[in-house]
Every structure is written in C-alpha cells, then in structure tokens.
Amino acid sequence: MFFAMTCAAHAEDLVGKRVPPFPDGLQQGGGSCISAGTQDPCRRRVSVLINAAGKQIGVYASISDGHDEKGRPYGIVTDLVPYPKIRKGYHLDWGSCRYDRVEDGAVVAVVRDSKRRWLPAVEWAYRVDSASGKLVNLDPARVDCFNTALEAD
Structure with a gap:
C-alpha cells in the first residue's frame, strides 16, 4: 500500500x-x-x-x-x-514522447532538462497499453520526449 x-x-x-x-x-x-x-x-x-x-x-x-x-x-x-522521485533539473513528460524513435502519445517518462531537441528518458518510463489500459514499464534507454520548452524560448 x-x-x-x-x-x-x-x-x-x-x-x-x-x-x-x-x-x-x-x-x-x-x-x-x-x-x-x-x-x-x-x-x-x-x-x-x-x-x-x-x-x-x-x-x-x-x-x-x-x-x-x-x-x-x-x-x-x-x-x-x-509518482516517480524527480530530482532537480528533471521533469515528468507525456504526450510528446517516442519509443524506439517512433512517436507514441501513450508514453510517460522522466527526462532531464536541457537545450536538446529530444530529451532522453532516465530511470522511469511507462506506456499505457491500448488494449488493457495498464501502465507497462519500459526501458528508459529506448524512450525520449520532444523538448517543448524550446518552442517557448
């Protein structure tokens, strides 16, 4: 619990x-x-x-x-x-992530803040399975998320 x-x-x-x-x-x-x-x-x-x-x-x-x-x-x-433990300089991202470089809106991951276009996931990544609705643990090394902060600059 x-x-x-x-x-x-x-x-x-x-x-x-x-x-x-x-x-x-x-x-x-x-x-x-x-x-x-x-x-x-x-x-x-x-x-x-x-x-x-x-x-x-x-x-x-x-x-x-x-x-x-x-x-x-x-x-x-x-x-x-x-909810994952998120250190300073990191954040939780969703809606703009990829798995194996294929866009996948069902992925949520912890990424490190930087000026890079694509932010690699670190330590924590999940995907909502479309059939079951379960959150499936992913290998963070295969996940990255688009840096939407670049568009705000």
Missing part, C-alpha cells in the same frame, strides 16, 4: 472506479489525452494524482466514460503507479 502514508484515502482503490469525483483529499493534477486515431480523440488518458497538500502521489491511466452536464470528462481508472 504505497499510498497509505501519503493520503488517508487509499489511492490504489481508484482502479476500476469512475472519476471525478475523487476520494477526499485526492484530485487530478494534470494529464494528457492519448489519441490513437480512434473516433474518440481522448479515449484514453494518462494523468497525475495529487493529494490535498498538492503533492504528486501517482500516475494513473483511464478510459473515457462520458461527460458531465458541463462537458467535463469522466474516466474509469485502469491502472495506477507511484
């Missing part, structure tokens, strides 16, 4: 549940649609789970399950992994 110490609610109990709402003390802290050329451009998502103190505690995958009356999406959580 890796989340038990960081939040009173059991985050691992989210798998199989429809969100939002999230259990007390938990909320989504950003994420990205995974477009796989389907009619629903946001059929799957990868998102960050944060606790009431604003601390990132997990990365979760979900599959779309309709929208509320204001058009906000619901999702069924399909998997959840602990």
